[in-house]
Amino acid sequence: MELAPAAPRADSISLADSFERYLQDKGKGRGGDGGNYRRNAARELKRFGRWAAGDCGRNEWTGIVPDDVDRDPTFEDLDERVFRAYARHLGSDRALKQNTIHTYYHYISAWCGWCTNEGYLEGHYARRASATAPLPDDDGRKPGDQQIWTPQQRHTLTRYVDDRVTDAIETYRTLPEDVDPLDRQRARYTILKAARDRALVFVIAYTAVRVGELLRDPNDPRRRGVQWGEISLDDGNMDVYRKKQQWDIASLPGPVIAPLRNYRTLMDPPTVQWPVFPTFDQRTLATLVRDELGEQGAIDDHRDEYARDFLLALDEDIHPPSITTDGARSILQRLSEAAEVDIEHPKHDYLAPHGGRRGMGEILVRGFGYTVAARYLDSSEKMIRKRYSHIEADELGALATEAINEIDSI
Structure with missing residues (x-):
């Protein structure tokens, strides 16, 4: 090649x-x-x-x-x-x-x-x-400076990450029985990474949780990223550390449940303290594994049994850190490009995390009004009215047009 x-x-x-x-x-x-x-x-x-x-x-x-x-x-x-x-x-x-x-x-x-x-x-x-x-x-x-995921963009990206997981699983299932064990591990690793990316995309697209509340902030030890013990798929909610500096419950709507449940089954995290969105960065994981297994000796021999250090960490219950907000942006950049999402925006050439939150806000304001949207977005109604003022302008414009047509028809 x-x-x-x-x-x-x-x-x-x-x-x-x-x-x-x-x-x-x-x-x-x-x-x-x-x-x-x-x-x-x-x-x-x-x-x-x-x-x-x-x-x-x-x-x-x-x-x-x-x-x-x-x-x-x-x-x-x-x-x-x-x-x-x-x-x-x-x-x-x-x-x-x-x-x-x-x-x-x-x-x-x-x-x-x-x-x-x-x-x-x-x-x-x-x-x-x-x-x-x-x-x-x-x-x-200029409200257009603030990116909002459109329904078509959301559909394109979520469909792509869905297909990516399906393809990875199919590749794993069709491996020959005599395949090299390390090649089988690599195929499993591909599944886990694709499943993590899919879960992250769906959570950003539909929960409207701020990405800083979901993932790790290197400068704030309180924000170490959501763990599996803080998610209840049966109840449809998760605990997050809000922008207002306190823990709160965020909703997990229907479209998010299946990707998270499937991802948890595939990952099978050893403890509830495992991050929901762990880093897959090889350099970070190599350092972590060496530090954790240093006292046991023969580290390199043990590592040679695994195609990726992440799989070793999973088996040995070595907790990797959660990805950071910058890491999430990098993932969305990679996925937006691979999915060939149609994006025309002056600030972003990819689907940025805040655009997912604003896209969900747009859905809620148009469907249920500013009060419900404010509660779901964990914000004040005053702020939501200001941020989505273009919707009210559209609605008032439609009413004005209707009134003009009625008068003109007399």
Whole structure:
């Protein structure tokens, strides 16, 4: 099998080349040449490239390359101070509204995140607090900036993760009897990972629980991620540590129960203290297994009996940590791309976790009103009315249209 070429080193690719690679990855159609996101991102990346080179129409600005160096900007010139300066540059343009500034900056931030994943940058500098500090407060005048999963997007993603589990199980069942034990373990590992991803997607899509209440926060020991002992599938609820700093019961609606029940059966967690959404990160699990089994000796020999350290941790009841909120975003990015979800959004080229919560809020407001939606979303009715004001505007517009038609028909 021919291997794909390795990604170029950061010192061998220009910023302009990275722009094109990024746009190809994010574009639609053959060759990644189409899509509104690509077109809008290309415009903003070009603007950023000119600014970085000192070509932004301001005589006092010479770019991000040191004055005594004669070359084009490179990745070694980028750090959080550069993105902070660019945020300030956007904010100084009086022709731009606050929400427009945020939208333009998010295109650059998304490219920065891609560069981090590709190994061109050591960190997501554009997302750091010091970089975003100069951005103005968003005036909230453009509700479209807030992603909401549409019914079609939700259906596409949930159908994909369903099919992924089904395919993994079928592959496992059709393995020949004399297959290598490690290959059988790898097939089981694929099932467990697919089942975890499916359960996570359904919970985010239908419960409206904040992802920070569901998963681990490395900076807050109280948020260590939901455990199996905190979920009651028979009663249809789970205990979560809410944003308001207290434990509360969240509902698990019908569509969530079957994926969770099937996932629990497949995983068969050894104790109720196991995280519902454990990390599958190999580096994290390798360190964990070595630390836990260090006193027993012959660790490597024991590990060699397992195709993945996660399976060893499962058998030995070594509790892995829950995935983090950043981990959930990475999973949704991967799944959104694999499922080929149709997404046209200025800030996100994937189905982000908060979009699932807002999508469920949209369903509840339209179906049962603001009071019920506020209770389900664990928020105030005032906040829900503000966040979903576009629904009330639509309804009032329909009433006004009906009134006008009645008058005109007289």
